[in-house]
Amino acid sequence: MTDVLIDMEGGANTRAGRAFAWILFTEIPEGDWWVGGHADNTFVSPPGAFLVNVVVPEGYMNAAHKSDVHAAVTSAITQVMSGSSQAGVAASVLVVIDEVTEGNWGAGGKTISLDSIADSVGLPKSGERFRWVRSYFEAKARQFASAGYPVDVGGLLASAASHRQPPIA
Structure with missing residues (x-):
């Protein structure tokens, strides 16, 4: 196992x-x-x-x-x-x-x-699997940002959190 x-x-x-x-x-x-x-x-x-x-x-x-x-x-x-x-x-x-x-x-x-x-x-973080991981967390960061979640809500890879965009007014 x-x-x-x-x-x-x-x-x-x-x-x-x-x-x-x-x-x-x-x-x-x-x-x-x-x-x-x-x-x-x-x-x-x-x-x-x-x-x-x-x-x-x-x-x-x-x-x-x-x-x-x-x-x-x-x-x-x-x-x-x-x-x-x-x-x-x-x-x-x-x-x-x-x-x-x-x-x-x-x-x-x-x-x-x-x-x-x-x-x-x-x-390795350069392979296909981790590219998928980054894509997942970048999408999650954008979703959090668009919903107006606080920046420190957690649940994001630090490297993906930089892809957060400000909430849409």
Whole structure:
């Protein structure tokens, strides 16, 4: 699963990139997980019920990246649990991607940005993926400006905040 995370995060297979790839498995006691009103496997497909929560910085994944993550995480679980990745086998593997708003992620007691994460894990900011990230945040900055949001509202890459234009009078 770590390799899936490294791949989905842009391939930062560095010491810092691996240190950023956290996985938490929590087994739910029998009778505490209900699907379709039943605590048994009445509505659970092989290899079992899984709820995978993937947490990423906002604006780092477009729709295609998210689809790739859904497929890769589901495939990894089904391969390990059943040795198969046949269609229909993984209907009870749910993958939810949560995006953390820029400025809301912290480590070591400090707020970290997507820019600083890329720097620390060794991802180049000159490639196609980060160009998409910048485009996303530049559009968000323009949207904030046109709606009259305060300049210090947060939620923007510092490098994209410079693309804020004054509100239209």
